[in-house]
Amino acid sequence: MKQAVIFVFSLLVLAALAEWIILLQIKVPPAPLAALLVSFSLVLGVFVVLTSSPFLWQLREWAQQSAAAAVCLPFLLVVPYFIFAFGTGSFSLGGLAKLTAYIVAPVLLLMPDRLHKPVRPGWRDFAAMAALGVPVGANWLRGIWTWPDDLYFFRPLYSVCVGMYAFVVVRNLDGVGYRLTFRKRDLLDGLANLVSFAVLGIPLGLALHFIHPHSRSVSPLTFIFQLVGIYITIAVPEELLFRGVLQNFLVRMLPQQRGLLGLSIASVVFGLAHLHHPPVPNWRYAIMAALAGVFYGNTFRTRQRISASALTHTLVDALWHFWF
Numbered sequence: 001m002k003q004a005v006i007f008v009f010s011l012l013v014l015a016a017l018a019e020w021i022i023l024l025q026i027k028v029p030p031a032p033l034a035a036l037l038v039s040f041s042l043v044l045g046v047f048v049v050l051t052s053s054p055f056l057w058q059l060r061e062w063a064q065q066s067a068a069a070a071v072c073l074p075f076l077l078v079v080p081y082f083i084f085a086f087g088t089g090s091f092s093l094g095g096l097a098k099l100t101a102y103i104v105a106p107v108l109l110l111m112p113d114r115l116h117k118p119v120r121p122g123w124r125d126f127a128a129m130a131a132l133g134v135p136v137g138a139n140w141l142r143g144i145w146t147w148p149d150d151l152y153f154f155r156p157l158y159s160v161c162v163g164m165y166a167f168v169v170v171r172n173l174d175g176v177g178y179r180l181t182f183r184k185r186d187l188l189d190g191l192a193n194l195v196s197f198a199v200l201g202i203p204l205g206l207a208l209h210f211i212h213p214h215s216r217s218v219s220p221l222t223f224i225f226q227l228v229g230i231y232i233t234i235a236v237p238e239e240l241l242f243r244g245v246l247q248n249f250l251v252r253m254l255p256q257q258r259g260l261l262g263l264s265i266a267s268v269v270f271g272l273a274h275l276h277h278p279p280v281p282n283w284r285y286a287i288m289a290a291l292a293g294v295f296y297g298n299t300f301r302t303r304q305r306i307s308a309s310a311l312t313h314t315l316v317d318a319l320w321h322f323w324f
Contacts, residue, residue, distance in 0.1 A: 004055045008045035015041040032147055035087020039080040039145075043157050046077070047232075050164045051179055059169045063114065070114055074103050074165050077158065081144065088147035095144040102141060102158065105131040106166035117172045121249040125171070132163045133241050137276060153229075156237040163237075167245055176244040177300065179307040180236065189299050190311035197295040197316060201288065202324070210284040211324035218322070227318055235313035236306060242270045242293065243300040243309050251301075263301055267293030292316050 015037035023030060049055050063070035081099055085091035106128040113124065135141050136155050145151040160178075167173045182190075205211035218226070246269060250262030271290025275281040292313075300309040 001055060001058050004045075004049040004052060007049055008042065011041040011045045012038060032088040035084050036147065036151075038087075039084035040154075042080040042083070043077075043154060043161065046161045047157050048180065050161065050168075051181075056164075056168055059165070060172060063169050067111065067114070070111065070170055071104075071107060073169075074107055074162065075100075077103055077161055084145060084147070090146045092143070095146070098135075098141060099144050099158075102131075102135055103162050106162060107170055110166050110171045114170050114172075120253055125167075125245075125249060128166055128171075129241060129245060132159055132166070133273065136237070137273065153233050156233045159237045160240055163240055163245065173245065173248065175248050175304065176240070177303075177305045178240060178244060179305045182307050182311065183305070186303055186305055186308035186311060189303050190308050190315070193295040193299045193312045194315045194319075197292055197312070198319065201291055201316075204291065205288055205324065208284045208287065210288055211320060213324055216322050223322075226321070227314060230317050230321075231310060231314040234317060235310035238270075239296060239300070239306045239310045239313055242266055242273075243297055244306050247297050247300060259301055263294065263297040267291075267297050270296075 015034075019030065019033055019037055022028065022033065059073065062073065078096070078099065081096065082091075085095065109124045109128040109131065113122075136159050141155045141158075142150055145154045164176075164178060168176055168178070202211070243266065247259075247263055247266035250265050251259035252262075254261045254265070267290050270293035271286040271288075274285045274289040275283065277285050295316075296309045296313050299312045300306070303309070
């Protein structure tokens, strides 16, 4: 717990340094900028410290000792919103209500399983997954973080924080594999599954007229920045939900062939989750996402780490973005 506090404090110091640098470069109102950077630092801090096993064990202990504590602890995630909203003058009851509902829905759904930890998933588990994923994918969380514009990146960060609390702390789900840093084997398996997907995915994408070869000229710094953005705001949140939780549950239910059936079903669901992209229903996107999901799921199956499957996911998305 002490290390988590030190890490978050370090992020706040970096936020102060970032504000000083930004104010030297451009003219922006300092108070709203400070509120944005502090809020982002706090949410990012929680996003990172939830990878710490001792921190999770402490949260689990509190949640198991008291139902009231289990319900109240996640409301600490509202604090960054208050800092952001009042600091930027963008507070709204509607935004607060949406954020509160997003935080509380998965937690309340999983509260009945707080103590006895059922091995097999039930309807509440799948409802909690939907409560995490659908609002982000359907853009129901728009209108919460609205300065200087509607900021998307808060939504996936919150989805990870709420999802980890609901499933790992309250539901006490093992095997989620929530990690952000890489080991050597993560890199090797991630790259191997990228190549395997590319061998099948590029010809299929061309045949479906889903992808078209092109190239984008960007600086190395921009390329790295966009890779990090894809990893944090797209790959990690989606891998946590579809591999760390859904595939994890399905493999427990369907352990045949070393979990390949559970992996396949999770991949199909992952593909179907992309039907909402224009033009709706986007079946080409769904097919390609389902195929990609097989290789993301295979990386997770062999490594049991979100960082590994999220690496494959990030590289596939970068491949489409920059070259196809």
